[in-house]
Amino acid sequence: MQIVSGDITRDITGEIVYLKAYKQMVGEVTGYSTEKGTATVKLCDTGLEITVSLDDIESTGSTQPHRAFNSEVHILGTRYSICIIDEDDYRYDREADGWCDPSVKEILIFNYKQSAESVKDLIAYQKKVLRHEIVHAFLYESGLWQNAYGSKCWAENEEMIDWMAIQIPKIQRAYKEAYCDE
Numbered sequence: 001m002q003i004v005s006g007d008i009t010r011d012i013t014g015e016i017v018y019l020k021a022y023k024q025m026v027g028e029v030t031g032y033s034t035e036k037g038t039a040t041v042k043l044c045d046t047g048l049e050i051t052v053s054l055d056d057i058e059s060t061g062s063t064q065p066h067r068a069f070n071s072e073v074h075i076l077g078t079r080y081s082i083c084i085i086d087e088d089d090y091r092y093d094r095e096a097d098g099w100c101d102p103s104v105k106e107i108l109i110f111n112y113k114q115s116a117e118s119v120k121d122l123i124a125y126q127k128k129v130l131r132h133e134i135v136h137a138f139l140y141e142s143g144l145w146q147n148a149y150g151s152k153c154w155a156e157n158e159e160m161i162d163w164m165a166i167q168i169p170k171i172q173r174a175y176k177e178a179y180c181d182e
């Protein structure tokens with residue numbers, strides 16, 4: 001979708017755009033003026049704000065999450081806080097997309113910023129991560145955690161967790177379809 005100066009029929013604030021001349025430069029539109037034909041773009045990797053011509057940018061069609069989650073979830077009767085972790089939080093650099101800390105009943109979801117390498121829909125991606133962490137929490141609250149050593153830590157096996165996170169909604173729909181969900 002091309003943004004053409006003077007031909008903007010929608011509000012482009014918040015859109016993720018890239019610079020046509022430097023395609024690795026991806027940023028979020030924080031403001032624009034159709035009169036001046038310029039947009040202010042906050043670059044995703046540095047946070048630097050630059051002013052560019054509307055003719056020089058193009059929309060990526062990507063989404064940037066804006067922390068729309070419920071702040072809590074109940075796991076087998078135990079309340080967990082869902083914390084959206086931004087880059088200024090000391091836990092942000094953990095090599096994971098999310099984190100389940102059963103010691104304090106917290107699920108951390110890292111609030112990724114768009115970049116040239118990002119998946120387009122970070123909101124959908126965050127929801128996937130959240131489902132994944134919820135399954136970790138269910139396993140923990142079921143008493144399945146690191147004592148699964150005997151079978152190579154199957155309760156912390158990432159592939160198994162992903163399988164459950166992806167399959168459970170489908171299983172749930174199948175249960176409903178077959179009227180056996182309760």
Ligand SMILES: [Zn+2]
Pocket residue numbers: 132136158161
């Ligand atoms: Zn995991």
